[in-house]
Amino acid sequence: MPSPGPDGIDIGPGLGPAADAGRRPGLDRLLSRLRHIVGDAHVVTDPDAMAGFLIDWTGRHRGQADAVLRPRTTDEVSRAVVECAEVDAEICAQGGNTGLVGGSVPPSDRAGSRPRIVISTARMTDIDDVDVIGRCVGVQAGATVEAIDARAGAVGLAFGVDLASRHSATAGGVVATNAGGIRMIRRGNTRAQVLGIEAVLADGRILRRWTSLVKDNVGYDLPGLLTGSEGTLAVITRVLFRLVVPPRASIVAVAAIDRVADAVELIGTAASRGLTVEAAELMTEAGIALVAAHGHRRPTAASGPFYVLLEVSGPGDVESAAVELLQGAGGLIDAVLEPGPARALWGAREAHTETIARSSVTPVVKLDISVPIRALAEVFDELGAVGDRNDSPCRPVLFGHVGDGNIHVNLLDVPPDRVDDLTDRVFGIVTAHGGSISAEHGIGRAKVAWTHLGREAADLATMRAIKGALDPRGVLNPGVLFA
Numbered sequence: 001m002p003s004p005g006p007d008g009i010d011i012g013p014g015l016g017p018a019a020d021a022g023r024r025p026g027l028d029r030l031l032s033r034l035r036h037i038v039g040d041a042h043v044v045t046d047p048d049a050m051a052g053f054l055i056d057w058t059g060r061h062r063g064q065a066d067a068v069l070r071p072r073t074t075d076e077v078s079r080a081v082v083e084c085a086e087v088d089a090e091i092c093a094q095g096g097n098t099g100l101v102g103g104s105v106p107p108s109d110r111a112g113s114r115p116r117i118v119i120s121t122a123r124m125t126d127i128d129d130v131d132v133i134g135r136c137v138g139v140q141a142g143a144t145v146e147a148i149d150a151r152a153g154a155v156g157l158a159f160g161v162d163l164a165s166r167h168s169a170t171a172g173g174v175v176a177t178n179a180g181g182i183r184m185i186r187r188g189n190t191r192a193q194v195l196g197i198e199a200v201l202a203d204g205r206i207l208r209r210w211t212s213l214v215k216d217n218v219g220y221d222l223p224g225l226l227t228g229s230e231g232t233l234a235v236i237t238r239v240l241f242r243l244v245v246p247p248r249a250s251i252v253a254v255a256a257i258d259r260v261a262d263a264v265e266l267i268g269t270a271a272s273r274g275l276t277v278e279a280a281e282l283m284t285e286a287g288i289a290l291v292a293a294h295g296h297r298r299p300t301a302a303s304g305p306f307y308v309l310l311e312v313s314g315p316g317d318v319e320s321a322a323v324e325l326l327q328g329a330g331g332l333i334d335a336v337l338e339p340g341p342a343r344a345l346w347g348a349r350e351a352h353t354e355t356i357a358r359s360s361v362t363p364v365v366k367l368d369i370s371v372p373i374r375a376l377a378e379v380f381d382e383l384g385a386v387g388d389r390n391d392s393p394c395r396p397v398l399f400g401h402v403g404d405g406n407i408h409v410n411l412l413d414v415p416p417d418r419v420d421d422l423t424d425r426v427f428g429i430v431t432a433h434g435g436s437i438s439a440e441h442g443i444g445r446a447k448v449a450w451t452h453l454g455r456e457a458a459d460l461a462t463m464r465a466i467k468g469a470l471d472p473r474g475v476l477n478p479g480v481l482f483a
Ligand SMILES: Cc1cc2nc3c(=O)[nH]c(=O)nc-3n(C[C@H](O)[C@H](O)[C@H](O)COP(=O)(O)OP(=O)(O)OC[C@H]3O[C@@H](n4cnc5c(N)ncnc54)[C@H](O)[C@@H]3O)c2cc1C
Pocket: 057, 092, 093, 094, 095, 096, 097, 098, 099, 100, 103, 104, 105, 121, 141, 162, 163, 164, 165, 168, 169, 170, 171, 172, 173, 174, 175, 176, 177, 178, 179, 180, 181, 182, 230, 231, 232, 234, 235, 236, 237, 353, 354, 440, 441, 444, 477, 480
């Protein structure tokens, strides 16, 4: 067994097949059957080759598995899952492994005797031709957000989901987490983009709900159910995504401002003046100083305690409308404006997650919360002060999708034995203001102890009943969502 790490998470040398692998009945036969299905090269058991699949993006969560399987087709996934079911093997589906809550890697302990397989969608990257009239596209689960958007862009359309992890995050991953991202304020979350889904159930059967019909009310919304299921109900193999018409022209502005309330007001004013808010992001001086120290350009010449990034589009002269908007903005310290996509202006915002991860001496405690917009300013103040107490000192860096009331709370340099205490404190603030403990990253393994803060007893029982019905042996991503 690996040794417990400083933060209580197993980090020992045991990445990869555990020393007691021989005690797992049926494992050798399972591996040989899996090799027959996907080919020797795609059943990875070498510990070094498996290592990258067994540690999550944050570095907090490390898991153990007997093999990583890299299928190419839905049929291969289905046949592999049938074999896994025969020996009760646990399955962790993995896309780009950019998830931030530990759900993309298997558990760190090997308490039971069940074999454990990671199913990576890395080779399932096909993207169909875009249906331009129906404005949709079918993709395999491993296609990245960037690749889907590029395919849509080639015919003048766009993918409604975008996030800073776009180069690696996959269709299966954004669906399984119901990702939000920077276009959420305009396009809705991933669930709003899903028209159809194909997935392999725990017994290997293929569930297919695949129709581009906008109106189709035959029974339960199964694609909607699998969206946000974090690998606990099925392995998603293909998705039929709705595509959107991108704005003809947009303007990106970054403004240094005095107060969070000024940002909220600016978004409201933009909308009331007929501008369409395509994205609205809030940052603090702590975050901007950190990314500037790592070589990113400061967006504005003068600093402010807060920065708001607004991307707006609209009819007529958007640039003049944006200039007028900023001139009338309350609490304005400085502002800069460029025609979209203005990647350089977005740079400082998009560098936050990676820079923060590199700037903490312990794995960053990442909490992704949302609160009613009216409470945003107060919650920002309270969250900014969570590290002030002597018993749990830490450096908070807050940023987020301000138009959605979503704050990414990053606590740096948290002493390992204070992680739970600080998480409790943050979630206490959030629930006191009627917010959610998971705005967009999901529950994964990281927040499983706090799920009850977000859902009532009957609600949790209903979710467990659904899990029990679709995965009665509890083999799909055990330990994620439910303890
Ligand atoms: C720099 C950075 C920025 C980010 N910004 C955002 C953001 O703005 N908004 C946001 O919501 N998230 C954001 N994230 C988090 C992350 O990118 C998303 O959660 C994303 O949806 C994960 O996709 P993935 O393919 O990497 O999934 P993974 O990390 O591989 O998996 C995530 C979860 O989905 C499950 N899963 C993956 N593929 C499948 C499948 N085929 N079938 C069933 N289950 C599956 C896994 O089991 C796991 O539970 C960010 C991450 C980083 C590193």
